[in-house]
Amino acid sequence: xAERPEDLNLPNAxxxxxxxxxxxxxxxISKEARSAISRAASVFVLxxxxxxxxxxxxxxxxxxxxxxxxxAMEEMEFQRFITPLKEALEAYRREQKGKxxxxxxxxxxxxxxxxxxxxxxxxxxxxxxxxxxxEEEEQNEEEEVDN
Amino acid sequence: MVDVVVGIDKCGEQRLTxxxxxxxxxxxxxxxxxxxxxxxxxxxxxxxxxxxxxxxATYSYRYGSGKEKKAxxxxxxxxxxxxSGTFQFLAxxxxxxxxxxxxxxxxxxxxxxxxxxxxxxxxxxxxxxxS
Numbered sequence: 634x635a636e637r638p639e640d641l642n643l644p645n646a647x648x649x650x651x652x653x654x655x656x657x658x659x660x661x662i663s664k665e666a667r668s669a670i671s672r673a674a675s676v677f678v679l680x681x682x683x684x685x686x687x688x689x690x691x692x693x694x695x696x697x698x699x700x701x702x703x704x705a706m707e708e709m710e711f712q713r714f715i716t717p718l719k720e721a722l723e724a725y726r727r728e729q730k731g732k733x734x735x736x737x738x739x740x741x742x743x744x745x746x747x748x749x750x751x752x753x754x755x756x757x758x759x760x761x762x763x764x765x766x767x768e769e770e771e772q773n774e775e776e777e778v779d780n
Numbered sequence: 781m782v783d784v785v786v787g788i789d790k791c792g793e794q795r796l797t798x799x800x801x802x803x804x805x806x807x808x809x810x811x812x813x814x815x816x817x818x819x820x821x822x823x824x825x826x827x828x829x830x831x832x833x834x835x836x837a838t839y840s841y842r843y844g845s846g847k848e849k850k851a852x853x854x855x856x857x858x859x860x861x862x863x864s865g866t867f868q869f870l871a872x873x874x875x876x877x878x879x880x881x882x883x884x885x886x887x888x889x890x891x892x893x894x895x896x897x898x899x900x901x902x903x904x905x906x907x908x909x910x911s
Binding site for chain 2: 642650651652655656660661662663665666672674677683695697699703709710721724
């Protein structure tokens with residue numbers, strides 16, 4: 634898959650915002666500094682992914698998972714990242730669980746409805762769209778991104 | 781350390797990180813030997829990158845030049861890459877800058893050295909080993 638060089642960069646606006654929020658108020662960031670940090674971030678992703686991949690291979694797995702990423706942080710001497718990452722992981726898992734339960738509830742409600750009265754046509758369309766979106770999200774959860 | 785960044789995006793969903801997952805995914809996929817990764821690995825990598833940016837910025841600001849100042853500069857970053865073990869992996873991409881005049885002088889001196897060597901070997905006889 635051909636990637637244009639800019640695809641491997643992260644958006645300037647987001648990078649700038651993260652930096653500004655981390656530094657004390659009133660501190661300026663030169664354009665060069667920002668660009669350098671952006672490049673460093675891309676390199677970090679590559680390094681972390683490669684490192685995580687080693688852990689997956691050690692575990693005889695082909696798919697990188699969350700624990701591989703955490704092990705990579707340890708290996709790269711970024712232990713300080715592990716706590717915030719674990720918190721983020723828990724929050725993410727709670728969110729996914731919530732979505733799943735919500736979609737299951739919607740399905741139950743829809744089944745109840747079709748069992749009883751005649752459904753409103755326009756209401757049906759909305760439900761279909763929601764289901765599509767939820768199905769996509771479920772797929773994303775399980776999706777393994779292949780190279 | 782920084783709290784989990786949680787925001788609400790357009791769909792009313794919680795955002796765990798501000799970096800776009802699609803872009804992080806592209807970079808991860810470009811890594812050789814990686815065959816696949818699950819969604820959790822993607823989300824964690826994105827989050828780790830955000831934390832990394834914060835850390836690199838604050839570290840470089842604090843230790844980059846040794847003085848109190850009002851700005852974060854490229855030199856702060858390249859100093860960090862060179863001097864800190866943790867950020868050593870960045871040394872090749874955050875190269876130290878050198879004044880153009882200094883660099884040109886270096887090249888000139890190097891060329892002069894090489895010319896001297898060539899002159900020496902010309903003067904000696906053919907039984908000299910080729911360098």
